[in-house]
Amino acid sequence: xxxxxxxxxxxxxxxxxxxxxxxxxxxxxxxxxxxxxxxxxxxxxxxxxxxxxxxxxxxxxxxxxxxxxxxxxxxxxxxxxxxxxxxxxxxxxxxxxxxxxxxxxxxxxxxxxxxxxxxxxxxxxxxxxxxx
Numbered sequence: 001x002x003x004x005x006x007x008x009x010x011x012x013x014x015x016x017x018x019x020x021x022x023x024x025x026x027x028x029x030x031x032x033x034x035x036x037x038x039x040x041x042x043x044x045x046x047x048x049x050x051x052x053x054x055x056x057x058x059x060x061x062x063x064x065x066x067x068x069x070x071x072x073x074x075x076x077x078x079x080x081x082x083x084x085x086x087x088x089x090x091x092x093x094x095x096x097x098x099x100x101x102x103x104x105x106x107x108x109x110x111x112x113x114x115x116x117x118x119x120x121x122x123x124x125x126x127x128x129x130x131x132x
Contacts, residue, residue: 001103003105006108010084022077089120
């Protein structure tokens, strides 16, 4: 199972702005892992992005415009989230399926939630998405 926010748009900068809060939120869990395990035993692809994190203000947890996410690079957003045109979403979900993901949950917390869900389902209804 995988879960992430989505943003369907040809404007990648705008899409990244909408979902950048998510890798910042995940950084809290990554720091917990680092505290409980030797950092060298954890994948650098997971842990390296939190090195320059700074403080995290829970008063602004999960807010798209929060300063909490200033340390999150575009590359990390692209890895942790599903953004771009609908076809890019399809490709990312196929890659996730290729590594064993059988369920994907949308984090509809980026604004325009109903429209995001409508666009997502509209595209996938016509392109072979199987819903359980």
